[in-house]
Amino acid sequence: MGRRTLLKAAVAGAGVAALGVPAAADPVRTAFAIRGARVFDGERVLDGLTVVCAGGRIVSLTRGPAPAAGLEEVDGRGRTLLPGLIDAHIHEHGIPRTDSPRFGVTTELDMFNLIPRLRADLGDYVAARQSDRATAAADLWTAGAMITVPGGHGSQLGLPKDFPWLRPGMSPAQHVDDRLAEGSDYIKFVVEPMVSSDPWPTISPEQGSAIIRRARERGVLSLAHVSMAADARWLLRAGVNGLIHTPQDRGLNREELWLAARSGAFVTSTLAIFHSLLNQPAYHRRYTDPRVTPYLSAAQRKFADARFPQEFPGDRPDLDAVHHNIRALAKAGVPILAGTDGANPGLPNAIGLLFELELLVQAGLTPIAALTAATSAPARHFGLRDRGRIRPGLRADLVLVDGDPTQDISALPGITAVWRNGTRIDRRP
Structure with a gap:
């Protein structure tokens, strides 16, 4: 299945099953795209990417055309996306x-x-x-x-x-x-x-x-x-x-x-x-x-x-x-x-x-x-193969941070959003 086909399927719900996750696992969760972020993928820094997630998993990282219509979009410009x-x-x-x-x-x-x-x-x-x-x-x-x-x-x-x-x-x-x-x-x-x-x-x-x-x-x-x-x-x-x-x-x-x-x-x-x-x-x-x-x-x-x-x-x-x-x-x-x-x-x-x-x-x-x-x-x-990196198919545990902790680690507490299994959590205690 090509990337664009997969993105369209994700919006419709079929893309979740294509990633090996039951489509009905979480009916309220939506597919989303984080656009324009600096991405630390667990090993290296990649600038200006769009990261698409659906069904609790990362679907794609791309600098290409905009993702399929219907995705919830998150502005990542000026921010850094990290693995959980x-x-x-x-x-x-x-x-x-x-x-x-x-x-x-x-x-x-x-x-x-x-x-x-x-x-x-x-x-x-x-x-x-x-x-x-x-x-x-x-x-x-x-x-x-x-x-x-x-x-x-x-x-x-x-x-x-x-x-x-x-x-x-x-x-x-x-x-x-x-x-x-x-x-x-x-x-x-x-x-x-x-x-x-x-x-x-x-x-x-x-x-x-x-x-x-x-x-x-x-x-x-x-x-x-x-x-x-x-x-x-x-x-x-x-x-x-x-x-x-x-x-x-x-x-x-x-x-x-x-x-x-x-x-x-x-x-x-x-x-x-x-x-x-x-x-x-x-x-x-x-x-x-x-x-x-x-x-x-x-x-x-x-x-x-x-x-x-x-x-x-x-x-x-x-x-x-x-x-x-x-x-x-x-x-x-x-x-x-x-x-x-x-x-x-x-x-x-x-x-x-x-x-x-x-x-x-x-x-x-x-x-x-x-x-x-x-x-x-x-x-x-520790053999945790589904996490620790930002790559297609891995778990969508993600952290979005203001600034660039890959250059200035003191930026790290400036967290703006966290996703667990592709769901944005409420950070209020």
Whole structure:
């Protein structure tokens, strides 16, 4: 079917079926065209395009003749169209899933979810992310229960009595199987001494290597919470797929950077949580931005106003080392994924990702590299094939922004419209 035929069919409703989506899935949703926008497609910038969407999917990108009559038109001139953003590190605390898309975050990758809630909600998560129906909620993937040891990181959170600790003598491989049986999409485990002078119990190299091997055998990603450069070294040698957090105790040396580049692993940045943990005033002032404040929900305001206690149990991150490591890893060719570790004190879900991208640019990434870290990069590494880019046939999760965040990342909070599955959402909380 040619492009013009497809556009005409989209207006009539048949174009939805042509894209593999039932025409009756959402009778109130209309096909639309965003005209004249600068488009960041997840990898590159294309100027002055018209993007047509129907049935929850992107139909075409063109500089050619005007789209078929009958399409709802959106003026994109002077604006930039982005793929829906992906936060590669969140914690789903029961916050309304409609909070995130108001700030352009249409997909979230949860890195720890308590088992009772996971079991209750998993079916809804899976069904939603497979559907093209109109929605204002973000899609979610989850690690389920992270793998950690008694007395280790996580024990300070007041976890339930039935939490599945990896106890001495237990099989790490069996823990991987158990998490997958519960519905985890990937495996997250914790390598975290917390205090260098008096380390907490944590997963050993032998246990971690066994987890990585079993995850590989089961065909899922292995992701390691890490804070120390020395731990990152053995994890990379063991073949971990991703480091969750940038090492924060010191700068990575040349050998470690070479190892990271050679391994094929990615690093999830989480700069925002480090700035929030240290209660940086410049960071917290971002929530007073008039482009942000009107769209914060009560739950987001609660997290924005909260602060970490000064007596936080653990070593304080070295911000200079963290920023150096992000810059050095990116220069070495290591994929950087943007993740926030929200929601946490001072770090609401969704809006934190916009600030995370600003911090990535401050650390030395280009604005385009930062945007890639929140779109096509997480989509590629987590196998999210229907999102993270603006291409025909992919999901119509889109964000329209005033100005040009591909040149000036501080333009990013200037969101004028967000579409989820091709439906424009109401940004009012």
